[in-house]
Amino acid sequence: MFHIYCPHCAEYREEEEFHAVGQAHIARPADPDACSDKEWGEYMFFRKNPRGIHHELWVHAAGCRKFFNITRDTQNYDIKEVYKIGEKPSVVAE
Amino acid sequence: MSDMNVMTPAEMAATKAAVMDQVPGPEVQGQSPLHHADLASLAKAGTVLGAAAGGIQLREHKLLGHLTLRLNPENTDQLAAAERVLGVALPLQPLTSVEKGSYSVRWMSPDEWLILVPGLEAFDVESRFRDEMGGHYSLVNSSGGSTVLELSGADVVELLKRCTPIDLHPTVFPVGKVVSTVFAKSSAIIRRTGEQRFELVIRRSFSDYIWLWLQEVSREFGLVVKA
Incomplete structure (x- = not known):
């Protein structure tokens, strides 16, 4: 089990209370109508699957029900940092 | 309309939501989602469910x-x-x-x-x-979506440890703290109202399950229903 820090509740909780939502920082195209099928398809369906540092969106589903971001190492599950929506990660892949 | 957070009284009146009284009145009988469990009769009879020690007291704050x-x-x-x-x-x-x-x-x-x-x-x-x-x-x-249970007694922390992953030690869970968390595969809003007293806000659709769960898990301590 992970102990995950919720930045809104300001304490560590069991992983059971959270859901992983997927890759973070996916920007919606500014003008979807102007997108090619390829651009729109990549925005909708294509996700990173890095080995190492990965930024993910999580939700404290059983707690405050707020979304936040986690920077996680996919090789050893180490959570590098937790930061709120709208903030920038300080730990990034080289 | 101007900025939602800076409104003139006229604008405020125009955007006021329609409010409806959901409760018909005191003359109409309301039923808690645990109505079928007849907690009042159990309280009156003073039955101890499970171990005779009766280390857990349960009270419903309904409606x-x-x-x-x-x-x-x-x-x-x-x-x-x-x-x-x-x-x-x-x-x-x-x-x-x-x-x-x-x-x-x-x-x-x-x-x-x-x-x-x-x-x-x-x-x-x-x-x-x-x-x-x-x-x-x-x-x-x-x-209408939830009901409130109050659990108290000498063994209440031991009981809750069997229901939720939350750390209930007084140093991290003092009186007045409130958490929303998983509770026996369902969810509950748990608030400590005393050293050995907790309040659970539970969903009405899960209230029967939680009532059955609490009877099961408190068997070793003994459960007394209070009015």
Whole structure:
């Protein structure tokens, strides 16, 4: 089990209370109508699957029900940092 | 319309939500979601379920008014308006709660509070909110969606340890702290109201399951239902 820090509740909780939502920082195209099928398809369906540092969106589903971001190492599950929506990660892949 | 948070009284009146009293009145009998369990008879008979020691006391606080308030905590006008209605400021610190008379307010998330009031006062409180508060906010009467159980007794912490992953040690879970968490495969809002007393706000659709669960898990301590 992970102990995950919720930045809104300001304490560590069991992983059971959270859901992983997927890759973070996916920007919606500014003008979807102007997108090619390829651009729109990549925005909708294509996700990173890095080995190492990965930024993910999580939700404290059983707690405050707020979304936040986690920077996680996919090789050893180490959570590098937790930061709120709208903030920038300080730990990034080289 | 101008900015939602800076409105003239005329604009406020024009955007006021329609409020409906969901409770027909004291003359119509309301039923808790645990009506079928007949807790009143169990309390009257003084039956101890499970071990004779009776280390757990269960009391249902049924038919309370549950109001979910959401607003921007940086809007000082709205915070002041909420304080005027409730007589106490909204708790802004995460996982805290306040009580004032028969009203209690729980921090649920940075912009959400759960307010419990006596059942027949819910409409009055809601109406006062509509009068006092302006701008962009949400107030929902969710009284029918949940019920409140109070668990107390010498073994109550041991009991809750079997139900939830939350750390209940007094140093990290003092009196007044409130958490929303998983509880026996369902969920509950747990608040410590005393050293050995906890309040659970549970969903009505899960209340029968939680009642059965509590009987099962408290068997080794003994469960006494109180009126």
